Amino acid sequence: MAKTRKAERTVLTPSDVQGMLDLGNFLKNGVHSAEAALVGPDGQTVPLPLAVYELLQQVADAALQGKSIVVAPVDQKLTTQEAADFLGISRPTLVKLVENGEIPFERTAGGKHRKLRLQDVLSYQESVNQRRRETLKEMAEEVGGESLLAYEYDMEAVNQAVKRARLESQQ
DSSP: OOEEEETTEEEEOSOOHHHHHHHHHHHHHOOOOTTOEEEOTTSOEEEOOHHHHHHHHHHHHHHHTTOOEEEOOTTOEEEHHHHHHHHTSOHHHHHHHHHTTSSOOEEOTTSSSEEEEHHHHHHHHHHHHHHHHHHHHHHHHHHHTHHHHTSOOOHHHHHHHHHHHHHHHHO
């Protein structure tokens, strides 16, 4: 698994598929108990709290779905390029969002560069996802009536399906 370290942020990409499969299956099939522990290279064992166990499950699940995982402190500040990469948009598009006031920012000491708080970028991402869910729900109401409304929309699954369809159409 690739690991890139910059400041206080770690980005994991799903490059070690078999290792993530093994970890994901282990965590999914296991039930956390007081015996769950982390074993260090020297053999020292430390009990694993339930919250950390559940976090590992989420990381493994996301990696198995082909997603990258970012672990960063909430007060982490991002450059405009880092924020754009995180959101999956171009830097010029992000700058337009910032200039339109959709994402708050701070200027660096010299006043030339912008920094965005990770929390603000995450909030923007959630608002975009919420708007997508609402639009999808409205479309479902128009097309399929009540039967489609009963379906719980998983935006990530929808996004993956759209990506697959685009790739297939390009081949």
